[in-house]
Structures are given as C-alpha cells and as structure tokens.
Amino acid sequence: MTDTAAAPKKSGGIRDLGKMFGGGQSSLRQFGILGALIVIIVFFQIATGGQTLQPGNVINIVNQNAYVLILAIGMVMVIIAGHIDLSVGSVAAFTGIVVAIAMNRGGVPWWAGVLIGLGIGALVGAWQGLWVAYVGVPAFIVTLAGMLVFRGLNQFIGNATTEPVKDETFLEIGGGYLPDPNLGIDYNVPTLVLGFIAAILVVVLEFRTRARQRKVGAESAPLWVSLVKVVLLAAVLIVAAFLFAGGRVGTSFPIPGIILVVLVIIYAFVTNNTVTGRHIYSVGGNWHAAELSGVKIKRINFFVMMNMSVLAAVAGMVFISRSVSSGPGDGTGWELDAIAAVFIGGAAVSGGIGTVIGSIVGGLVIAVLNNGLQLLGVSSDRVQIIKGLVLLLAVGIDVLSKRSGGRSIMSRFSRPKKVSAADENMTYPLNRPLVEPDGTSAEQSSRPSSTTPNA
C-alpha cells in the first residue's frame, strides 16, 4: 500500500492529456480515438501521395459526411440515455420529400421549407418519444417501426419517384460555400478570418477557464498541458483554414460544415454544461438513482428521442439540398453510419458514457477511411468489409482494455440495471482504487448476491 500515493502521479501525464477533452472517465478513450484518426490521416496522406489533404478532397470529405455527423450528434445523446434510434435515415428521407414537394409544387419559399422540415422532425420525434418515454416500448422497436413507416411515407408521398429541388437559396444549404469577396488573393478571406477567430477563441477560452479555476481553487491541468493543447488546436484550426480557403475558385469552407460546427458547439455545451445534459447522462448511467434524485426520466427520454428526429430532419434537408433532389432511396443505411460513429467515438452500449466530440471524431474516422480507400481505388465491397472490421476492432479494444482490471462494457450490457458483483472490486487500469488507511475498501452485503449461480 506504500505506492498508492505515487501511483496517480506516475500516470499523471497521460491523465492530463486526457483532460484536453474535458476530463471524465471516457476522455482517455477519446484521446485514443483521436490518435487513431491522426494515424489514419497520415497513412492515407502517404499512401495516396498527398491527395488526402488536398483542399478539394478535404472540402469533399466535409460535404459528403456532414449529414451523417449531424445525425451522430443526436445519436450519441440517444445512446448515452440508453436507447437507440434506427429510424433516422427514414425520417431524413421523409422530411426531404415533404420539403422538396412543398417548395417545388407548393411554391413555398425556402425559409418556410426549412421551417416545415424542422416541424416534421419535431412531430415525428414527439411521436416516437411518446412511445419510448411514456408508453415504455423499447426504442429499438419504436424506431424499427419508424424506419419502416417513414420510409414508406417517403415513397407514398413522393410516389416512389425523385422530386427535384430548385430554390437557389435552399440549394446553398447543402451545396454552398462561404462568400468570396474576390480581393485578389489566392485564398478565400472569410474562411481564413473564421479560422483565425476560432484559433483566438480557443486560446482565450482556455486561459479564462484556468483563471476562473484558480479563483475558486479548483484543480486545473498543468500549464504545459494547456499550452500544448491550445497551440495544437490553434495550429490545426489555422492549417485547416488555409486548406479550406485554398481550394479551387468558388469553393471555401462549405455551408454544411458551418451548420455542423454550429450544432457541435451547441450540443457539446448542452451535454456538458446544462442540467438537461447532466440528466441525460444520469438516466443512462443509472436510471434508478436518477429517478431517486428527482430526475424526470420520462421527460429526458422524450427529449432525446425528439431531438434526434429534429436533427435527422436537418440532415435530410442538407442532403436534398446537396443532391438537388429528394428520392425514395435517400438516407438508406445512415442510421448504421451514425451508430458506428458514436461507438467508435467511445460511447458505451449500456448507456451513460459518450460525448458529442468523441462521436464526431468517430464519424471522421469512418469518413477519412471511406475517402482514403476510394482514392486508393479500393472497391466498395472491400470498403464495407474494412469499415466493419474497424468498428469491431475499436469497440473490441475498448472491451479488452477494460477487462484487464476494469469494468467491461459487455458485462454491464449483459446485466443491465443491476450492479454486478464484479464491480465490487472495480479498478481502473491507470488509477488505483483508493484504499482507506486501515485497508478496508471492500465490503460485504448480507443479501444474496445477484450473480449467484442458480441450479
């Protein structure tokens, strides 16, 4: 027991790096997946002879994946709360066809089309949330039904044909870029300005947080961690800004990317800093305890399901705008991409764990993988095989790393709602359990253990 004091120090460096993602127990996992993303980018950059990080390709990756990443934001909240949503692709397609027809045949202006789309998302979400939260049908079933119903509605309303989207302003949503003032520079100035503002904000926010932490005597990460963090982040932002600004004329940072970034900022804030966000985590982590702490569980479940459908509607609109039409096959398989992104991004199958940022990184892993393999000319059949294995590997490593001295996701999954006996001696690889000086950290209960094997 003499080394207990030394142990946390030894692992301090890695843990502090983990704090770059706001601390918490899933941050290390996210750190790992960010590392994986960098490795994948570097690999494809070399393998494709520099094509991966060409401005045109980077813009392409954002454009092609923005809608799935938007879905991943909602999906991670659903999964944190302990549910799943299989209907998002169909809901996106349903929203798309209604908006397209409303604008094309109904002649409604673009902004009314957007409002109609959001309204449909809210209505669909309320419908599914009602079943999940208040009737108590598992989300898997409700959204499986929704997947069929809304796919069918898309084809019923659209007569199973493609409806064109013509409104110029609406087409900007999925296909537009930041304006180009044409100042005679090779780079798109608004994109550069945005990049620099973002970089400055990162620095300012980090040091403001440090100052406030010092003020109340809270623990903050060592200065070098903060410095490394802001320098890295600011550098990435500026490099990215030059990348996006340096594409072919007329292109710059795409509007879908702007929508995505705004949503990420909003939802990262909601999940991390608001009461609602806290409640979502508590419902997924231990709903019994949440209920006994006064959390209105039904309301939270309703909210996450409804929010998901609204975001699915947004994704649907971005997609029809980008593809200039709405068709009967839109959104097929999106739910699986979004779910994969969330799990690669470190969420737990059993709920309670996951972050918006992590899910975005997870989604980018899939996106870069897809893109890189395509650039290398790998056929789509093999791309699918590789994507499947990557998903399995990412979660598999997670499970294995937790098994050696920690709590595995799967053990919680197989015994939901009950704390397993294995948790009694729960330890984490990097942090030793706190042991009281007299050595009595374990405990016994007079109740029969829930894991008693029965005859």
Next chain:
Amino acid sequence: MVDAPYILEMRGITKRFPGVIALDDVTLRVREGEIHSICGENGAGKSTLMKVLSGVYGFGTYEGDIVWQGEVARFRDIRQSEAAGIVIIHQELALIPELSIAENIFLGNEPRTPFGSIDWSAVRLRARDLLSRVGLRDDPDTQIKNIGVGKQQLVEIAKALNKNVKLLILDEPTAALNENDSQHLLGLIRDLRDKGVTSIMISHKLNEIEAISNSITIIRDGHTVESLDVKADGVDEDRIIRGMVGRTLENRFPEHDGSGIGEVFFEVRDWTVQHPLTAERLVAKHSNFTVRRGEVVGFAGLMGAGRTELAMSIFGQSYGTVLSGQVFKDGQEIKLPNVSAAIKNGLAYVSEDRKALGLNLLDDIKTSVVSAKLSKIAPGGVVDELREHSIADDYRKELRIKTPTVDEGVGKLSGGNQQKVVLAKWMFTDPDLLILDEPTRGIDVGAKTEIYGIIRKLAESGAGVILISSELPELLGVADRIYTIFEGTITSEILAKDANPETLMKSMTSDKNKKDAA
C-alpha cells in the same frame, strides 16, 4: 435422534473478503435427519456460511473443512455440491416465470429420448410424481407466473427432490408467504425430515424456528455463538434473542441527551402501500408516525418487514402504490406524487443500496454531490462547474471523504466514502427530513462512527432524521425514539433510552396486538 451421526460438519470456517472477515472460525454441526436452524441478525454471516457450504464460494476461497457424510468435501461450484446432494433454495426464487412447472423442475436436467430430444412424456410423468410428494396438485404444464409464491416455493422443493437432495438449505423460506402457505411449507419440511431429508433453515421468524427445529446454531458478527438442542436446552424465543443480540455495546456512538428536540413537524397518517407486483400484499398497513425537529427516529425491523418500502413510498411514491394515507409537514398536508416534489418539500432519502439506487457509478464525485438539486447551482439551466467543484470540495473536507480530488469517479471509492458522497448529495438539498436507509451497511467500523457523528450533527442543526437500520445497537446508540415494524405494521414506539435489544427484537418478530386479538 440425538444419537444420529453428523451428516455435515463445518469446522473452523473462516471466510475473508478484502478488508473484512465475514466468517471467523465458524463451526456448524448438523445431524442426519434433523431440522437445523441458523439464527443471527442481518449481516451476521448466515448467508455467507451457506454460500461456502453450497460451493458458491468454492474450495480454496475459505479456510477450514467441510466434512460431508464423513469425508472432507471440496466443492468448487454449486454443481458439485448439488451432485453431492446439497441443494440451496434462495430467498429470491430462481424459477423462470414464463416456463411451466415441469419445465422449471427439470431445467438443466431434462430427461432425453434416445434421439437426444427432450422426453416430454417423461417430464410430465415425473413432474406429477414430484409434485405429489410436495403436496401440490397443480397441472405441471401451468406457467410459474400463474401460481402464487407459496406454490412456487413448493416447486423449488420438488426441483430439489428431483436432484436426490440429502441436505436441503432454505434461506428465509417463509419470508414472502402468508400464514397458511407458511404452515403448509413447514409441514412439508417436517414430512421430508421423517423421510430422511436433513434441512438447514435460515429464518427471522423465531416462532417458526422454535416450532420446527431440532437444533439451532446462533451466529453473531461472523462467530458461532452457541449451538442449542431445542428440546434438551428448553429453547424458547427469548433464549434465541438473547443469543442473537447479546453483544457488548462499544462506546462508538455520539453522546446525545435529547435536549435539542423540538416540535413535531412531520407526520404520516394511515399510510397503506400495496406491493407493486402482488396486489394482495400490503407492505405498509395503516402506519402512523411522527418526527420532531432535531430528532433521530429509528425504524427497527427485520429484512422484509417493510421499512424500506414505507420510506420509499413516502419519498415521492418511489415504491408500490399508496392506497391510503396523508403526509403533514409543519401542520400542512403536503402531496408527494413524485421524487422531485418530495425533494422540493425538503425530503431526502439515502437508499440502502447505494450502488444500485444511490449513485451513478460512472459519475465523478462532484457531479454526484450536486445531482439531487442541480438547479441550486444552475441558473438558467447551465451548470456552474466552478461552484460545483468548490461545493463538492467543501463536503469533501467536512465529511472527510478520502480522495485526492473531487474529480475522481465515485466507482473507485471505498464503501464508506461512497456513502459519504451519498450523504453529501442529500445534505446539499438542505433537507428538513432526511431518511437514512441502512446508512452503515457494508462499511467498516471507523467510517460507521463518522457517519453516526454526521447524523447527530444534522439533527442538531434542526433537521429531522429517520434512521432505518437492522443493527439494534446502532439504533439504540443513535436514535432518540424507535418504532418497530413487523410485516408492514408498526408494532411499537419506544424512547431509545427505555429500550433494550430484547424488547425491540420481540416487537420486530411478532405483532403483539394481532396475537391478543387472535
């Protein structure tokens, strides 16, 4: 009978969990063909001893010898002990509700046809035979969920008989049964004894133990206190109680003289609660009680008496269905339809099961501490994380939670420190009435003493405290006034200074009023 040889001897059994000795040199001798009861308070080590015997804690995880039918047995798991003829029936039945009686009896042990498929005619035939042996006349094809708890108990025994049971271990077999079913079950256990099946029975119902047992072993704090021969030693309930509670009280409770106790501010009248699954079971029956400001009120009762159910049903109806009753606070009737209403009205409930109900083990300490009243530090719905941190840190210092920082996960804390986090979580809600359900279960003596101190401090600050505990010395040492509860009924009310373990145990194990009426 007295001369029958020992079928089972457990010699010098010691079972350690990290930091805790659950059983210390326990000896149990059971003669062939007798009914042997094991008595002791909750947490005395009865269940642990039975888990050692049945191989749940396999050979090598304990010290001492199990001598089964004259030979040292080394059961590594429950299968091996069952193969030797030792079958344990747990308090929580292990039947599958959706399967039929016959399917449950033969689960994992199905008769096969020569082709390897299940021989259903043999299943039914043998099931009928086994059911007749336990006196159950139901169709073996009936689903388990369609028969009552009493009959389910009988199915468990039929299942044991199918395994050629020689020693039947029953853990609280009558806890969930009504009077008739209990009598039938006890009769059956007697019948089985006459047919040569030895039984070990764990029960809190001392009248049953007295009526049915040939001998009794009393366990206290992981030690064997004594073994009694019911006839030869002239054992009665009082004798058993003395053995169960007769330990010396150490001076580990804070001093209190009742000087700071104020007026009655919280009152519950005619509170009746229905079990959430079994409509005919009432877990609280027309209960009335009061709490004064600055007072610690103890709720004494055995496991399953309905103390937790009573408390949780008041705390925002988080258990069962409330059939009747009113709650008054400061003379006004208050409605508590859900937990958030209860918290708003100044109630707090510290659950007996802190891991399953009290904490989200994925959270860190600071998040847990503020979780029951986030609105206090979240103006406009945005959590002020710095205030959260400093508040949690204040509680860390005040309650002496042993952790380097409040950013640590609660899952990593020891039981005592986890409990302090739960206490902090509820102290943060500024409760007027704090209900503590087994607040010291499973935590070591040092932390216990600290928690007693916290409880007294809360009371001195003017809050009312309800302390639910199975440990009588704890109740006597900390509470000002004690209610005893037996089978959902409040059977007595007594000032702690006038109470002693024997009188409490008596009211906890029988309803005096009911007996007089009958």
